[in-house]
Amino acid sequence: MDSSFSPIEQMLANRAERCKDFPYQEILLTRLCMHMQSKLLENRNKMLKAQGINETLFMALITLEAQENQSIQPSELSSALGSSRTNATRVADELEKRGWIERRESDNDRRCLHLQLTEEGYAFLNQLLPPQHRCLHQIWSSLNEDEKNQLETITRKLLTRLDQMDKESQPG
Structure with missing residues (x-):
């Protein structure tokens, strides 16, 4: 079954075939992260919209x-x-x-x-959060605990590198 990412993956594979120095894996991983973030936000926004909030x-x-x-x-x-x-x-x-x-x-x-x-705001949040938590459990249930921990470790490592790059690029 093709995923929503398949067209992007195919485009990158085509580009990699034509360009010898194309950093395929780095671009693939970057695009995967961006695509997943977009899908996570889309999913969350649908759920929030159903509750009448953005x-x-x-x-x-x-x-x-x-x-x-x-x-x-x-x-x-x-x-x-x-x-x-x-x-x-x-x-x-x-x-x-x-x-x-x-x-x-x-x-x-x-x-x-x-x-x-x-009190009304607090009550609304208490009504909103359980369905959101169920949705998050459903999304992340495709990973076992070890995989979740690995993903967290890897993601934090990449974030640390991005933060370092930000600091290095600042003048002074």
């Missing part, structure tokens, strides 16, 4: 829930989401509109605003 809102809720007091400053949310403060404000507006967060003044500094997860 990836950004979900990550904002998870970020809030993970905080010690389920509270975070808007600038910290922006950093956690890797987005602009303007976009984080839009996300907070949508979460507040849905009743999942409240904006509260800081006890220590009235100029400082905190985003607080509400």
Whole structure:
């Protein structure tokens, strides 16, 4: 049975036949990782969409829930989401509109605003997470524990190398 990756693999094989110095395996592995990430995101987005939420809102809720007091400053949310403060404000507006967060003044500094997860937001997450966890178990059940551990080790090793390359390419 052909996989969704088969056309890419065939294209790479054709290129490798024509070009002697073509780094076939390195490109194949890179494309496999990219293809798998795309498929994982597609799968996750379908599940989130069925629950009436998108990836950004979900990550904002998870970020809030993970905080010690389920509270975070808007600038910290922006950093956690890797987005602009303007976009984080839009996300907070949508979460507040849905009743999942409240904006509260800081006890220590009235100029400082905190985003607080509400009971409704917490309940929504508790409803959302079990189906997501089942889906993740289904996806990763194709690997045994040793394979999962090997994949984690290899992935972390590659990530470390990419981080090193980023540092090496920075000026100064």
